[in-house]
Structures are given as structure tokens and as C-alpha cells.
Amino acid sequence: xxxxxxxxxxxxxxxxxxxxxxxxxxxxxxxxxxxxxxxxxxxxxxxxxxxxxxxxxxxxxxxxxxxxxxxxxxxxxxxxxxxxxxxxxxxxxxxxxxxxxxxxxxxxxxxxxxxxxxxxxxxxxxxxxxxxxxxxxxxxxxxxxxxxxxxxxxxxxxxxxxxxxxxxxxxxxxxxxxxxxxxxxxxxxxxxxxxxxxxxx
Numbered sequence: 655x656x657x658x659x660x661x662x663x664x665x666x667x668x669x670x671x672x673x674x675x676x677x678x679x680x681x682x683x684x685x686x687x688x689x690x691x692x693x694x695x696x697x698x699x700x701x702x703x704x705x706x707x708x709x710x711x712x713x714x715x716x717x718x719x720x721x722x723x724x725x726x727x728x729x730x731x732x733x734x735x736x737x738x739x740x741x742x743x744x745x746x747x748x749x750x751x752x753x754x755x756x757x758x759x760x761x762x763x764x765x766x767x768x769x770x771x772x773x774x775x776x777x778x779x780x781x782x783x784x785x786x787x788x789x790x791x792x793x794x795x796x797x798x799x800x801x802x803x804x805x806x807x808x809x810x811x812x813x814x815x816x817x818x819x820x821x822x823x824x825x826x827x828x829x830x831x832x833x834x835x836x837x838x839x840x841x842x843x844x845x846x847x848x849x850x851x852x853x854x855x
Contacts, residue, residue, distance in 0.1 A: 655679060656704060659686025662719040662810055663708070665701045665781045669733045670723035671796045674817050675803065683812070700780040701789060720789060721806060722781055725796035726853045727844035728837070729828040735760050735768045736825055769836045778846040788850070795851070829855070 655676055656663045660683060666672035680687065691699065691707060701722075705715045725733075738760035746753055753761075756773040768774055782790050792809060794802040800817060807814045825831075832840075837855055841848065848854070 656688035656691050656707065656718070657683055657686045658688060658713070659683075660810060660812070661717055662721065663704055664720070665704060665722045665790070666698050667723045667725070667777050667781045668698060669730055669737060670725040671794065671799045672723050674799070675723070675794070678815070678817060682815075698777075701782060701784045705784055705789075719791050719810060721792040721794065722790045723794045723796060724847065724851050726828075727776070727840055727847050728832065728853075728855055729796075731769060731774055731840055731844075732765065732825065732828045732831050734774075735765050765831050766833070766836050769839050774840075774843060776844045776847055778844075778850070782850075793851070 655666070657679065664672070664675065666676065680692075688707065691704065701720070708715045708718065738757045743753065743757050743761060746757070759771060759773055760768055763771070782788050782793075792802075792806060794806060803817055804814050806812075832855070841855075
């Protein structure tokens, strides 16, 4: 998302609370939002592509406050797997739309098989990196969504509100779903996320 009036952009890391934030800004700060970036095909576009959009519009990217989201990768992987099996599946089915490959995979395979698959991967470089540099000014942790969002509002000089969480999945603690092998796989695939944000199993 880019908002030209309030001079901010955010990159959407899936299943980290971004849908909740996006819904809030669309409802309350629609003026100035870049419609091209809001097209479905662009909602999860990279930081570099988002910055390129500003350059194409002759806007100075350094004048825009850049924020994004993160989440413990072990919780993130489970949430994404269950989301594909439930919310995403039901949404597409109800509209008569074809299922994406990763949804079909999740429906037919265990969580451990998902962890091993090509559908489980980190978005670290795509979401946070531009010209080989970590270029996000503020990162909201999903675990502290409400508090971090209030901090963001202060930074952007926007009205402070309580958020309504959207796109949630229900499950027991993520640790219940892992064994030693799956832990190791996530540690390898999400090494950058774990190291940068100091997350642990």
C-alpha cells in the first residue's frame, strides 16, 4: 500500500496482521491511496517494486515512511497452512473460483509436508530489502499488533484507534504442531527472519 497524501507505504507480509491494517487504512485514509498498488496482483508486491512505483510517479521514496510486519516464523507457517485449509479454501469455493496450487496442496497434505514443500518459504528479502539493504523504518510485530499499531499512528501523526483483527485462524499453540525435523526445516528456511527479529521456537 502507498498513501501519497500521508506519505507512507507498507509492504504486506502474509499472515502477519497486514489485512487488518490494510482494512483500517482503506476505511479511514482512502484519500491518497495508490490505486495501482491496491490491485489484487500487487497487494503483496515487493518493497523494491513499491519503491519503483514511486519513482515512476516522480515521487521521492525517501520522503515516504516505510513500515511492514513480522511474526514468529513457527507461528507464521502454521497460520498460513491452516488459512489455506480453511479461510482461503472456503472463500474461493463460495465464489466458484479455482483453487490455487498451494491450497490444494495444504488440503491434501500434513503440516509437516507443507513445511517441507516449495509453498513454505520466507518473504524476508521481498518485503524488507531494497538494493541489498534493510529499508523498512518500522516493523510491527504481530505478537504486539495493537501496541505497535499505536506507535505507528503516533509516528504518522494519525488518530489512535483499537484494531479489529481480521483473517484469523483458530488453533492451539504452534509448538503442538512441530517435531525436531520440522523445527530444523523452518530454522533453515527462515534463518534471516529468525536472526534479524530474534525469534526462537
